[in-house]
Amino acid sequence: MNWFAEIYKRVIGIAVVVVIATFLLSCLMWLLPGDPAELLNPSAPEGAIDSIRKEIGLDRGVFGYYWHWLSNLLTGNFGKYYLGGGEREVSEVVFRTLPVSMQMILYAQIVSLSLAIPLGLVSAYKENSRFDRIVSTTLFTMVSFPGFALALILSLVFAVQLGWVDPIGYVAPSEDLFQHLKLMILPVVSLAVGLTSSYTRLLRTDVIATLKEDYVTMAASKGISNRRVLWKHVFRPSSTTILTSAALNMGGLIGGTIIIETIFVIPGIGYEIFYAIGSRQIIAMQTLIALVAFAYVFFNSTVDILTQIIDPRTRERRV
């Protein structure tokens, strides 16, 4: 019943945010010095530039241009790259690069969650013990360690000096699974370190609060083993925060992979965004950033609804 109203409201919210964000972005394009159409393909002859201008709607003013782009996007026409000889389709690039980035993000999430959940539970259970203090301090230091510095130092030590893995490159899992995983180690570790730290800290805080609840004392006094109490009675209500954060990171990470993908030369969507911005492919840039913004807002809203399902208490609080 009011689920539909809730979802409907969310969808409208998502649409409004994405539309405003991309509109402002397309306004930014008009600030470029010179003719945007000429920047798209500086080596094109005069007539070709005119047709480019017509094709992307640059001759229709700020709003006409934006509407042209938006209506194209909504009907599945993602636009083109105009640089480098052939005109590549943006949709083709998205289909090629998005899975690569998603693989990397998924690995990073799996690695960091599978480290963070036991670490967070144990350090909360042993709050203020030596173990807890060492874990907390280490993680707090790690979370502030810049990802690109870590990536560069990792590739310096493990790829250049020790020669255990190749410093750059990407192989699809269907081609050579072993090589694929081997090449993914360094980028995934660079991404996962920061994530692990923030997840562990979140879970620790949450579990400490949950352990003080009456029903935990009740469960323990019934003689349920500590392990079972921790996993069944403490972890589930405490998992909402960490899941929220994990899902929120999905959107943010797509943008955050730019630097990692550039350092390790991985053909993912982050690298494509960087290329599109760097070479002023305004159509490709708007489309790619719109996708990232959409992903971010989408995960954001979905998480809100999902947490209400996982933890019914938040649902009641809202009503």
Add this chain to the structure above:
Amino acid sequence: MSDVQQTVEVLPKLSSTKKKKPVGFYLSATWIGTVVFLAVFGWLLPTRPWDSADYDALGVKPFSPNHPLGTTGDGYDMLSGLVNGAKISIFVALVGVIIGGSIGTFIGVTSAYYRGMYDRVVTMIFNVMLSIPNLVLSLALLSVLAYSDENNPTTTSRRVGVLMLSLTIVVVPILGRIGRASALQWAGREFVLASKSMGTSNASIIIRHILPNVAPAILAIGFLAVGSLIIVEGSLAVLGIGVPGGASWGSMLANGRGNIAYSPHEVYMPAMAIALTVISCNWFGDYVRRALDKRESKI
């Protein structure tokens, strides 16, 4: 019997108020102090000029007598580079946080106080700005506003200016959201209502009653924001569109990447400088937050 023991074990100890030695606080404060000192007075120190090469010492390893931290493959002294880089890296981040934070706090606090349509529009704008990852946003702003090619070259100072502008824009919604959320808690309190009923003007209520209460949260997040802006500056430089020519830490790092195989200190020295500064900022911010929390809990 064993059941009772388990009960005791599963309950966390209540002695969580135990005092901690603030070693981390002193370490981070010392490091931040040193970096800020170098950024401000670095040009007075008798180091070599950072932008002229010593052709007799190309790619010298660290700890050599003439070049304490070694040189780059092109003969630039690392120590003077780091001292000089502190200036731009710190300056850019501080300016971004101070200006962006002030704007964000102002907008956030006023929107929480006045509510209504203004608040809804502000929240929407913050959401829009936050929906684009901050690296992407500053990348787009930089590439448009500091556009350069053979026909219109940009100067370094223009690039630094645009960099500061885009970092400022990135900070506004982050601190604005914190300011708004924090101000919302205070705007409904009794003393605000009392003040209102006594006929105090809105501006004076905001400045004298709400801002002092919001300030701790803003201050703590502000330190974190300085750290993340240093990271963004470094990332932009690594992507090749930040400050050019090794004038900032990120820029040194970007220049050193090419020589990573035979003189790795070119990479790890600026990387460590960035990392230590960011870690110190976060630690310092965390201590500030904890100290202010304590004060609040005593009241």
